[in-house]
Amino acid sequence: MGEVEEKLETYEVKREGEAEILMLKSNAVFFNPVQVHNRDMSIAILRTFVDKRKEEHEERINRKNKARQHVSQDIPPRPDGDGTSSEQPASSSVDGEINGDHGRELHWSADKAEGPSTETAETPSSKRIRELNAPIVLEALAASGLRSLRYAREVDGLGKVVALDNDEASVEACKRNIKFNGSAASDKVEAHLADARVYMLTHPKEFDVVDLDPYGSPAIFLDSAIQAVADGGLLMCTATDMAVLCGANGEVCYSKYGSYPVKGKYCHEMALRILLSCIESHANRYKRFIVPVLSVFMDFYVRVFVRVFTSASEIKNAPLKLSYVYQCVGCDSFHLQCLGRTITKGKSVKYAPGIGPVVPQKCSDCGKKFNVGGPIWSAPIHDQDWVLSTLANVKAMKNKYPAYNKITSVLTTVSEELHDVQLFFSQHNITGTVKCTPLSAVVFRSAVLNAGYRISSTHVNPLGLKSDAPWDVIWDIMRCWVRLHPIKEQPQDSAGTMILSKSPKLEANFSRAVAAVSNAQAKKVNRFLPNPERHWGPKIRAGRTITSKHASLLGHEAVNGVIHQKDGNGLVVDKPSPGTEEGVRTTEEEFSDDECAREP
Numbered sequence: 001m002g003e004v005e006e007k008l009e010t011y012e013v014k015r016e017g018e019a020e021i022l023m024l025k026s027n028a029v030f031f032n033p034v035q036v037h038n039r040d041m042s043i044a045i046l047r048t049f050v051d052k053r054k055e056e057h058e059e060r061i062n063r064k065n066k067a068r069q070h071v072s073q074d075i076p077p078r079p080d081g082d083g084t085s086s087e088q089p090a091s092s093s094v095d096g097e098i099n100g101d102h103g104r105e106l107h108w109s110a111d112k113a114e115g116p117s118t119e120t121a122e123t124p125s126s127k128r129i130r131e132l133n134a135p136i137v138l139e140a141l142a143a144s145g146l147r148s149l150r151y152a153r154e155v156d157g158l159g160k161v162v163a164l165d166n167d168e169a170s171v172e173a174c175k176r177n178i179k180f181n182g183s184a185a186s187d188k189v190e191a192h193l194a195d196a197r198v199y200m201l202t203h204p205k206e207f208d209v210v211d212l213d214p215y216g217s218p219a220i221f222l223d224s225a226i227q228a229v230a231d232g233g234l235l236m237c238t239a240t241d242m243a244v245l246c247g248a249n250g251e252v253c254y255s256k257y258g259s260y261p262v263k264g265k266y267c268h269e270m271a272l273r274i275l276l277s278c279i280e281s282h283a284n285r286y287k288r289f290i291v292p293v294l295s296v297f298m299d300f301y302v303r304v305f306v307r308v309f310t311s312a313s314e315i316k317n318a319p320l321k322l323s324y325v326y327q328c329v330g331c332d333s334f335h336l337q338c339l340g341r342t343i344t345k346g347k348s349v350k351y352a353p354g355i356g357p358v359v360p361q362k363c364s365d366c367g368k369k370f371n372v373g374g375p376i377w378s379a380p381i382h383d384q385d386w387v388l389s390t391l392a393n394v395k396a397m398k399n400k401y402p403a404y405n406k407i408t409s410v411l412t413t414v415s416e417e418l419h420d421v422q423l424f425f426s427q428h429n430i431t432g433t434v435k436c437t438p439l440s441a442v443v444f445r446s447a448v449l450n451a452g453y454r455i456s457s458t459h460v461n462p463l464g465l466k467s468d469a470p471w472d473v474i475w476d477i478m479r480c481w482v483r484l485h486p487i488k489e490q491p492q493d494s495a496g497t498m499i500l501s502k503s504p505k506l507e508a509n510f511s512r513a514v515a516a517v518s519n520a521q522a523k524k525v526n527r528f529l530p531n532p533e534r535h536w537g538p539k540i541r542a543g544r545t546i547t548s549k550h551a552s553l554l555g556h557e558a559v560n561g562v563i564h565q566k567d568g569n570g571l572v573v574d575k576p577s578p579g580t581e582e583g584v585r586t587t588e589e590e591f592s593d594d595e596c597a598r599e600p
């Protein structure tokens with residue numbers, strides 16, 4: 001066999017979207033095919049970003065032109081400062097005291113964001129007009145470069161894409177893959193061997209888009225990443241250390257993210273909100289703040305898409321977007337305690353600490369204690385306008401997304417969520433707490449709607465329900481249900497007995513409400529798809545010596561088909577992995593969260 005053939009033998013060509021990569025058959029460079037969901041979703045959001053950025057730029061020019069006309073006609077223009085923005089997202093203008101700011105929609109206009117991608121040009125009238133440059137993307141943790149190649153080849157209107165990795169084999173592979181994808185890729189994508197943290201710190205505000213897709217936790221990259229994003233730019237960030245974020249090791253979560261997770265059915269949404277609060281806290285250090293456009297829990301990880309702006313005045317609102325969570329240890333009730341509040345009098349706004357506690361020492365529903373978690377991001381985690389635009393774009397380009405079904409189902413469910421309700425409960429848990437006959441989702445939803453409250457599903461959990469109904473209303477509904485469907489006597493000190501010992505104040509109406517059928521049911525669309533493939537999940541860190549233990553734990557696909565075993569002479573030999581029939585799952589202790597995290 002010639003040298004070239006021999007070399008080619010060691011590679012496999014993998015295609016995803018419009019990019020092709022040469023993968024070494026060993027585990028030398030990281031590649032996880034099921035992350036196609038993550039990459040497709042990122043491409044969809046990038047396309048929306050390119051469009052929105054253009055729209056915002058045009059609006060800015062129109063506004064400037066109008067302001068000029070006003071000036072020339074001696075009409076005072078509306079305040080419209082340039083540079084560092086002072087515009088505030090929509091907030092309450094009525095006099096009074098607002099404890100927290102949970103529900104408000106944060107629509108931040110990027111009109112005044114100044115980034116490196118605008119160039120000033122002198123016009124004949126000597127007025128400065130900024131031209132919009134194509135957005136520059138940094139993939140800070142690029143591995144094979146597949147993601148960067150897909151961005152460059154598939155997203156129209158992007159400028160340069162910089163792919164970094166601190167692993168020599170990965171950068172070599174990335175450079176090889178750039179060449180392999182021809183001039184469409186090599187004209188745009190460049191790969192560098194660098195520690196992403198150093199690179200980002202030394203390129204402040206230089207990138208319109210920064211993508212973080214680490215092994216496990218992104219925590220150590222956030223401080224530098226937040227500084228590398230241009231004003232109005234986009235930070236896209238994955239975390240796969242779900243065990244940590246969901247409370248398996250609360251203290252580890254606190255040390256990495258500055259928040260304490262509590263165990264609840266909502267833990268994956270809490271994970272998203274912990275990550276957002278962590279990013280916000282890093283941003284605030286540099287007079288910056290974030291506006292989430294999409295935050296999703298998919299497969300085995302969370303991924304957030306946030307815009308980054310600079311404003312010394314807006315960061316005063318940071319405590320209004322953060323809350324502690326009180327989780328009852330006896331029943332399913334949880335309550336949010338905002339960190340701050342504002343007191344407005346006319347045009348003056350004063351900031352003050354939140355008033356608490358919002359709960360008594362013991363749960364008023366079941367009499368048990370509360371655990372306290374957080375702080376979590378309690379402002380909206382999605383921008384509905386972005387979600388709907390992205391969904392429409394994806395539908396219009398169906399054949400461009402290999403993971404079309406997955407990303408449309410996630411975006412559709414996200415678009416149907418109540419965006420001003422932070423966490424959710426599980427109807428199964430509620431019936432489990434009072435130990436009653438289960439009631440159907442439609443009947444339960446109807447009772448909530450008939451009581452005058454809103455209810456929606458959540459993309460995070462097929463059994464989860466988001467509602468603005470207070471807990472006493474939820475429990476009253478269950479009390480009424482149990483009156484109609486009596487249960488056996490339960491232990492005196494159980495949470496369910498305590499809850500049912502009280503008479504309902506509300507007379508629940510279980511008759512079917514039209515809006516009670518979820519949109520998914522009404523449209524007969526599957527919102528939660530089955531797992532992507534056998535042995536799906538996080539992949540092992542590249543370059544690790546893979547043993548039969550890894551193979552049996554993770555499955556054949558997860559270890560890229562290669563295991564290393566010492567032969568009789570102490571040599572490491574490649575051998576097809578056995579036992580691939582069952583995807584044997586194991587406890588968290590088997591792997592550190594950095595190398596391989598799985599759902600708790």
Ligand SMILES: C[S@@+](CC[C@H](N)C(=O)[O-])C[C@H]1O[C@@H](n2cnc3c(N)ncnc32)[C@H](O)[C@@H]1O
Nearest residue numbers: 030141142143147165166167195196213214215
């Ligand atoms: C999960 S992989 C990235 C996967 C890739 N984004 C994709 O979509 O296929 C994480 C990569 O980060 C790289 N990495 C880890 N620490 C780094 C650092 N400090 N600077 C740059 N790269 C780093 C690793 O070498 C690895 O290739």
Ligand SMILES: [Zn+2]
Nearest residue numbers: 328331363366
């Ligand atoms: Zn309770």
